[in-house]
Amino acid sequence: MNDKQNKVKRRDFFRDSLRTLLALALGGSAGIATRKLIAKDLVWQLDPHKCVQCDLCATECVLDLSAVKCVHAHDMCGHCTLCGGFHRPDAVTFDTAAENQLCPTGAIKRNFIENPYYSYTIVEEKCIGCAKCVKGCSSFGNGSLYMQVRHDRCLNCNECAIAIACPAEAFQRVPSSQPYILKGKQAQA
Amino acid sequence: MxxxxxxxxxxxxxxxxxxxxxxxxxxxxxxxxxxxxxxxxxxxxxxxxxxxxxxxxxxxxxxxxxxxxxxxxxxxxxxxxxxxxxxxxxxxxxxxxxxxxxxxxxxAQDRFPRPEFESQYQRPLTTTPSPQAHFFEIFDIFVLAGALGLASYFALKKRSRRGIFWLTVFSAAYFGFYRNGCVCAVGSLQNVSAALFYPGFLLPIGVIMFFVLPLIFALFFGRTFCAGVCPLGSMQDLVMLKTVKIPRWLSEVLSLTPYLYLGFAVLFAATGSAFIICRYDPFISIYRMTGDFSTMIYSLGFVGLSVFIGRPYCRFLCPYGVLLGWMSSLSKKHVTITPDTCVQCRLCEDACPFDYIDKPASGKIPEPRAQNRKRLAMYVFMLPLMILVGGYALSRLDFVFARLHPKVSLAEQIRQEERGAVPRTSLETQTFRTMGVPIETLLEQATEIEKRFHTGAWILGAFFGLVFGLRLIRLSLPQFRIDYEIDRTGCYSCARCFESCPNEQVRLQNVKNARFERSGKEYLLHVAESAN
Structure with a gap:
């Protein structure tokens, strides 16, 4: 009887010490992880000056419809009739006909302002972030179209899937007080 | 597509x-x-x-x-x-x-002059919607801690299945549908291992807490996190209708896959290659209500499976469950089937839809003692061998794993292009060449990463060998269980088995009686007072 009691106690002791060991291991790894803690409140953003306009933003985001979309710095735009971001390279006529548009979803709205100027506006709901227009605009135009992480959509994953895939390493963490890297006049503001 | x-x-x-x-x-x-x-x-x-x-x-x-x-x-x-x-x-x-x-x-800038408009056209500004409030990150920690506390209270103290059920509904609604299933504790283990092993990786406080809190609770109360807090578990628990028993040999083999999943998840996270748990999370696309066709098929398949098999993800895949199981097996307290002593009535035998109730064994083994001892000695002797073989085998496969790292695969492509082995360049290599980084630098970096993979694969293989060897030893150990007991490593503390225990019924009756008696006494006192 006495022996049995001892055995039970030995087992309890064994369990207790193992439990303490586990707790220490957990505390230790958590402690080391705490040293890598983000001090500030940071969010993901891409640097449009590094962006090479590949289409990975459209496909790599964990969201089915990417959080990265094209935005337009209107104050940089030349408002041309022939727009490298709006028209296909092999466009026959430079009008708004679907077969002449570069955007696969027709997310760029072209409006006549005054002769010969047009305004180009991104319809954000339609934009899928393929950067096709951005490539056209930066190759043949002023580069007023550029990519940005839209924070109303971004889940701010701890490990951004696009950041891993980005061939130009354009993704970085920025303070959430200044969550955009803008172009044009707003960049200075 | x-x-x-x-x-x-x-x-x-x-x-x-x-x-x-x-x-x-x-x-x-x-x-x-x-x-x-x-x-x-x-x-x-x-x-x-x-x-x-x-x-x-x-x-x-x-x-x-x-x-x-x-x-x-x-x-x-x-x-x-x-x-x-x-x-x-x-x-x-x-x-x-x-x-x-x-x-x-x-x-590319300033190729075309910016026109001065004669009409009153105003150039619109670029909109900048603000990011999600930081407040949520802290708030979620408190919600998690509260939910864990409640789950433990319902399971251990109150012994209330109904409480846990409503908590499950809440977790699926809040952590799942409202917070889009992110941050989740299951995925956070990748973040933590990346922070531990990968230089330059940063962690938000919310992720650390989501990793640590459920484990701490498991160390004290068992896996109450699984019972009604985890959004992945909640989804499966809520759709579970009629469960099919899985044969013991199959469930025993399948229960090794979480170790594999855990090992690979840590390897790929620690080398900065990919977060595979998040990528292959079957329920996230349902919570986010987006996803392409193949993801949806995968998700719905898992939900469909959960109707007939109790928590298939938790039992046969969940890598975080491995850690929780370690904590839970040594936990300070744990739910028990009976609130009193086991009367061995066998009523609870099939009460667990996940097969985590162990039957009494009392030292019985189906073979002679000497033979069993011999087998056990052989397994113990083989354990170091298994570790070595596992480590060596996986280390020979390190190049396969390393390909998952974007830099290594880029270096491989560049190498092939330089050799002229591929007809056309890919987007990645084109971008790399325009960036002006010398190829040697890339190759050096890739070699460095491959070295890390080699070490990682050794450790991983050794871990697999250890797990497999220990499982063999455990299976051939004589069991001395005399009552129906919960398998503490697996049990999710869901409180389903309680109601099948006659002692629990007695306890519930006592509680009811006690409440009735007390209120009866109070009523009598009240009557007496009002009479005076």
């Missing part, structure tokens, strides 16, 4: 190189007809009228294509290019322009 993938295939960078080639041709053909540079400086597309005929438009647009390089050049050179460049120079210029195009957005 998803829409985005479809788009990806449609958009081919070849199109642009074709355009550039055309441009260069046109340039060589037409621009030489000694057009004065001053005329070229005026942007043709601006002089074009909106109502011109189609033919005129086409002609002019061709002019635009021809002239644009020169206008660009003028902008770059501050309007000081020579009026009549010779043929030789022009081809040189064309090449430079071509290069400039490739170099991209840095040099």
């Amino acid at each position: 998803s829409w985005s993938l479809f788009i990806k295939k449609r958009i081919d960078s070849k199109e642009w190189s074709a355009r550039l080639a055309l441009l260069r041709q046109l340039f060589a053909k037409h621009a030489l007809r000694s057009r004065p540079a001053s005329e070229a400086k005026t942007c043709a597309c601006h002089s074009e009228s909106a109502d011109s005929t189609q033919d005129k438009l086409r002609e002019q647009s061709q002019l635009v294509q021809v002239k644009k390089p020169e206008t660009l050049l003028c902008a770059q050179n501050d309007h000081s290019c020579s009026p009549q460049p010779s043929k030789k120079y022009l081809s040189l210029l064309a090449t430079t322009i071509l290069l400039l195009f490739i170099v991209g957005s840095h040099y």
Whole structure:
């Protein structure tokens, strides 16, 4: 009887010490992880000056419809009739006909302002972030179209899937007080 | 195929190189007809009228294509290019322009002047929707801690299945549908292992707490996190209707896969390659209510499976469950089937839909003692061997795993291109070449990562060997269980088995009686007082 009691106690002791060991291991790894803690409140953003306009933003985001979309710095735009971001390279006529548009979803709205100027506006709901227009605009135009992480959509994953895939390493963490890297006049503001 | 993938295939960078080639041709053909540079400086597309005929438009647009390089050049050179460049120079210029195009957005600005509008057109500003509030990150920690506390209270103290059920509903609604299933504790283990092993990886406080809190609770109360807090578990628990028993041999084999999953998840996270748990999370696309066709099939398949098999993800895949199981097996307290002593009535035998109730064994083994001892000794002897074999085997496969790292696969592609083994370049290699990083640097970095993978694969293989060996030893150990007991490593503390225990029924009756008695006494006192 006495022996049995001892055995039970030995087992309890064994369990207790193992439990303490586990707790220490957990505390230790958590402690080391705490040293890598983000001090500030940071969010993901891409640097449009590094962006090479590949289409990975459209496909790599964990969201089915990417959080990265094209935005337009209107104050940089030349408002041309022939727009490298709006028209296909092999466009026959430079009008708004679907077969002449570069955007696969027709997310760029072209409006006549005054002769010969047009305004180009991104319809954000339609934009899928393929950067096709951005490539056209930066190759043949002023580069007023550029990519940005839209924070109303971004889940701010701890490990951004696009950041891993980005061939130009354009993704970085920025303070959430200044969550955009803008172009044009707003960049200075 | 998803829409985005479809788009990806449609958009081919070849199109642009074709355009550039055309441009260069046109340039060589037409621009030489000694057009004065001053005329070229005026942007043709601006002089074009909106109502011109189609033919005129086409002609002019061709002019635009021809002239644009020169206008660009003028902008770059501050309007000081020579009026009549010779043929030789022009081809040189064309090449430079071509290069400039490739170099991209840095040099792309200010090709066209920004017009002054005569009409009242106001240029709209770029909208900047603000990011999600930081407040949620802290708030979620408190919600998690509260939910864990409640789950432990319902399971251990209150012994209430109903409480846990409503907590499950809450977790699926809040952590799942409202917070889109992110951050989740299951995925957080990747973040933590990346922070531990991968230099330059940063962690938000929320992720650490989501990793640590459920484990701490498991160390004290068992896996109450699984009972009603985990959004993945909640989804499976809520759709579970009629469960099928899985044969013991199958569940025993399948229960080893979480170790594999855990090992690979840590390996890929610690080398900074990929977060596979998040990528192959079967329920996230349901919580986010987005996903392409294949993801949806995968998710719905898992949900469909959960109707007939109790928590298939938790039992046979969940890598975080491995850690929780370790904590829970040594936990300070744990739920028990009976609130009193086991009377061995066998009523609870099939009460657990997940097969985590162990039957009494009392030292019985189906073979002679000496034979069992011999087998056990052999397994113990084989354990170091298994560790070595596992480590060696996986370390031979390290190059396969390393390919998952984007840098290693890029280096591999570049190497093949240099050798001339591939007919065409990929987007990644094109980008790499335009960035101007020397190839040697990339190859060195890739070798460094491959070395890390080699070490990682050794550790991983050794871990697999250890797990497998220990499982063999555990299976051949004689069991001395005398009552129906919960398998503490697996049990999710869901409180389903309680109601099948007659002792629990007695306890519930006692609680009811006690409550009735007390209120009866109080009523009598009240009556007596009012009479006075």
